[in-house]
Amino acid sequence: xxxxxxxxxxxxxxxxxxxxxxxxATCGNGNDTTFLSRLVGKTGKVxxxxxxxxxxxxxxxxxxxxxxxxxxxIHDGHEKVPHYLQDQKVAGAIFNLGYxxxxxxxxxxxxxxxxxxxSSMLALLKKRGRIVIVIYHGHTGGTTEKNxxxxxxxxxxxDTYQVLQYQYINKTNKPPFVVAIEKK
Ligand SMILES: C[S@@+](CC[C@H](N)C(=O)[O-])C[C@H]1O[C@@H](n2cnc3c(N)ncnc32)[C@H](O)[C@@H]1O
Numbered sequence: 001x002x003x004x005x006x007x008x009x010x011x012x013x014x015x016x017x018x019x020x021x022x023x024x025a026t027c028g029n030g031n032d033t034t035f036l037s038r039l040v041g042k043t044g045k046v047x048x049x050x051x052x053x054x055x056x057x058x059x060x061x062x063x064x065x066x067x068x069x070x071x072x073x074i075h076d077g078h079e080k081v082p083h084y085l086q087d088q089k090v091a092g093a094i095f096n097l098g099y100x101x102x103x104x105x106x107x108x109x110x111x112x113x114x115x116x117x118x119s120s121m122l123a124l125l126k127k128r129g130r131i132v133i134v135i136y137h138g139h140t141g142g143t144t145e146k147n148x149x150x151x152x153x154x155x156x157x158x159d160t161y162q163v164l165q166y167q168y169i170n171k172t173n174k175p176p177f178v179v180a181i182e183k184k
Contacts, residue, residue, distance in 0.1 A: 004178055011130055015092060033071055
């Protein structure tokens, strides 16, 4: 069985093609950004957001090391996505909720802006496009965000979206899990 991260990547790999526009909503240390960059190739584009300068700088270093030039790093909140993408159609997006690994654990994603961002990205999503959300919830504030995001996703109209949850149910210590939304 695939790990949570491997499964989240597989969901995107299955549908993203060369030339696509995609979003890393929480670039953090840049791992998902570089993954997405490879998927869309030279003709595609990755928009990568983070509110922390430290995260943007770390991702920038990773991109330079790998000679990656198809990423626009945006030091701003993912809830501002319509401002940066206007009417561009998006094939996929990924969120890793929670705090920056090895960073300040008090700077976390929060339900209001996370849900605002998901909703804005759904409006930009292509047919068969996917938004993949990796929900970390072991930290303070994590349970509230998990519950609000799950409630929002579970209420999405089934005629327009398919929503999946992938989770190991016998693991201790609040392990992360995946929620994915696909536009029909
Ligand atoms: C779990 S980390 C992301 C890990 C990252 N995907 C990686 O591969 O290393 C969560 C990130 O979300 C960022 N964040 C919190 N609120 C945000 C917001 N409104 N918009 C964009 N990023 C945000 C944090 O600064 C943090 O870096």
